[in-house]
Amino acid sequence: MKPYVVTIARENGSGGRAIGHALARKLGVECYNRQLLRLASDESGINEQLFAQADEQFKKTLLFKVARDAYKGEVIPPDSDNFTSNENLFRYQARVIRQLAEAGSCVVIGRCADYVLQDYPYLLRIFIHAPEEARVKALAFRHHVGEDEAARIMEQVDKRRAAYYKAVTGRNWRDAANYDLSLDSDKLGQEGCIDRICAYLKVLDTL
DSSP: OOOOEEEEEEOTTSOHHHHHHHHHHHHTOEEESTHHHHHHHHHHOOOHHHHHHHHHOOOHHHHGGGHHHHTTTOOOOTTSTTTTSHHHHHHHHHHHHHHHHHHSOEEEESTTHHHHTTTOTTEEEEEEEOOHHHHHHHHHHHHTOOHHHHHHHHHHHHHHHHHHHHHHHSSOTTOGGGOSEEEEHHHHHHHHHHHHHHHHHHHHHHO
């Protein structure tokens, strides 16, 4: 099979992260999620905590204006006053994602990887979603909280992910046009989602 990258965007509580890791195990490839923060820190020499904070806090007007060149892996040099800016933190994450894609097949969860790798020849972009009721129950179980608190967590995380995606890409996070497959994990289950992703990879390999 040709080298490929599967990117997974997911609603909170949809099980997208678990699907990504299980898919990687089935395919025998690496899966990258929060490890990207450590790798970007190692690449740049910038404290990993700053990358984590940038995921939570950023200016909406800051990232999108540089996205057209940032997704190509260009970074701000260390002698610049903006070296540790949120803009440059995203640039380093983008560089690491592209390096991983060039090194071999892998699965990347989140981090706007579908946008960062938009010109990669064998890219499969997945969006995992599920009905709110199912996601609330899953989050209540995961966090050991009531359903009202789980719903609050779900809404907060999804709002942050959507805002970050919009800031980086200028696109609607949930827009199906951004992805090759949009899968309902509640209806399909983990294995059903994985089977459909693997089937699509076989099609991609023939192109």
